[in-house]
Amino acid sequence: xxxxxxxxxxxxxxxxxxxxxxxxxxxxxxxxxxxxxxxxxxxxxxxxxxxxxxxxxxxxxxxxxxxxxxxxxxxxxxxxxxxxxxxxxxxxxxxxxxxxxxxxxxxxxxxxxxxxxxxxxxxxxxxxxxxxxxxxxxxxxxxxxxxxxxxxxxxxxxxxxxxxxxxxxxxxxxxxxxxxxxxxxxxxxxxxxxxxxxxxxxxxxxxxxxxxxxxxxxxxxxxxxxxxxxxxxxxxxxxxxxxxxxxx
Numbered sequence: 001x002x003x004x005x006x007x008x009x010x011x012x013x014x015x016x017x018x019x020x021x022x023x024x025x026x027x028x029x030x031x032x033x034x035x036x037x038x039x040x041x042x043x044x045x046x047x048x049x050x051x052x053x054x055x056x057x058x059x060x061x062x063x064x065x066x067x068x069x070x071x072x073x074x075x076x077x078x079x080x081x082x083x084x085x086x087x088x089x090x091x092x093x094x095x096x097x098x099x100x101x102x103x104x105x106x107x108x109x110x111x112x113x114x115x116x117x118x119x120x121x122x123x124x125x126x127x128x129x130x131x132x133x134x135x136x137x138x139x140x141x142x143x144x145x146x147x148x149x150x151x152x153x154x155x156x157x158x159x160x161x162x163x164x165x166x167x168x169x170x171x172x173x174x175x176x177x178x179x180x181x182x183x184x185x186x187x188x189x190x191x192x193x194x195x196x197x198x199x200x201x202x203x204x205x206x207x208x209x210x211x212x213x214x215x216x217x218x219x220x221x222x223x224x225x226x227x228x229x230x231x232x233x234x235x236x237x238x239x240x241x242x243x244x245x246x247x248x
Contacts, residue, residue, distance in 0.1 A: 020048045027051040075101050078176045081112065102179060105171070117169035117218050118185050118210075119146045120203060124245050125189035126238070127199075135238050138191060151225060152187060153235045156207040157243070162232045164202075166223035173217045181217040185210055188246045190234065202231040204242045 021044075029047045038044075055063055069076055079085060079102060086097035086107060099105035104116035122145045126135040149167020156162070171177055185205055192201040210220070225231065235242060 020052055021045070073103070075178055078178050079105065079174075081107075081174055081177075104179070106168075112171045112174070113168040113221065114171055114179065114182070114218065115167050116148055116179070116182055117171075117214070118167075118183055119148055120150070120152060120187045120205070121146050121184050122189050122203075123186045123248060125191065126242075126245075127191035135190070135241070142189070146184070151202040151231060153202050153204045153231050154207050154220075155204070155235065155239065155243070158208060161207075162236070163222045164225055164228050164231060165221060168223075169218040169221045171217060172219050177217055179217075181213045183211045183214045186246050188242050190242075192234070201234065204235050205246055206243065209246065 027047060029051060030044055033043060033047060050060075050063070053063070066076065068074075079099065081099075085099050085101055087100050088097075090096040090098060093108065095110075096106060096108040099107070102114075105112065105114050122142050124143060125138045127138040128134075129136045152165045154163050154165055186209055187203040187205045189203055190201045191199050214220075
C-alpha cells in the first residue's frame with residue numbers, strides 16, 4: 001500500500017467514519033444485520049455509508065445489486081467479445097486468450113468458452129469394495145463441496161444415452177451474455193478402489209438435473225478421455241444406486 005493510500009485510510013478512520021457511524025447508528029439495515037446476529041464492524045461501516053446516501057426503496061436494491069457485482073468482479077453489462085476485451089495470447093497455448101472483463105471466459109482457436117458455466121456439487125461418494133464386489137458409500141466424500149469441471153459422466157435418462165463432459169462449455173449467446181446462466185449441478189463422486197481416499201475415478205450426474213436456463217447461454221460440450229469407456233461402464237454397472245443418490 002502506497003503512502004497516499006495509507007494517508008487516505010488514516011484520515012477516513014480518524015475523522016470521517018466516526019461521523020458516519022454516529023449519523024447512521026439507527027439505520028434499519030444495521031438494526032436488521034444485528035438482529036440476524038451480525039457483529040462485524042467492517043460490515044456495519046459499509047451499511048452506515050450506504051445509509052448516508054439516502055436511497056429510496058426503489059434505488060436501494062439497485063445500488064446493492066451493482067455493488068455486489070462490482071466487489072465480486074462480475075460484469076455490469078454484456079460482453080462484447082471484441083478484440084479490446086482479449087488480452088495478449090496466453091503464454092502456455094498459442095492462439096488462446098482470456099477475457100479481460102470476465103476471467104472465466106476464454107477464446108481458443110476462435111472458440112469461446114466459459115470454465116465456470118457449471119459448478120458441480122457433490123451429493124455423496126462411493127468406492128468399490130473388492131470384498132463384496134460392489135460399491136459402498138465412502139466416509140470421505142466431500143459432501144456439499146463445489147468444483148468446476150473434471151471427469152463428469154452424464155446419463156441422459158430420457159434418451160438412454162451416455163457421455164463425458166469436462167470444464168469447458170462453449171458460449172452460444174454472444175449478443176447478451178452476462179454469465180447469469182452459470183448453474184449448479186449435483187454429482188456423485190466415484191472411487192475405483194477401497195485402498196485410499198485419493199483413488200478418484202470420476203463423477204456421475206443426470207442430464208435432466210442440468211437446469212434448463214443453462215442452455216440459453218451454453219452448448220453442453222462433451223470431452224474425450226482415453227478411459228472414457230471405462231468410466232461409462234463403471235457408472236452403468238451401478239446406474240440405479242447412482243441415480244437414486246444424485247436425485248436425493
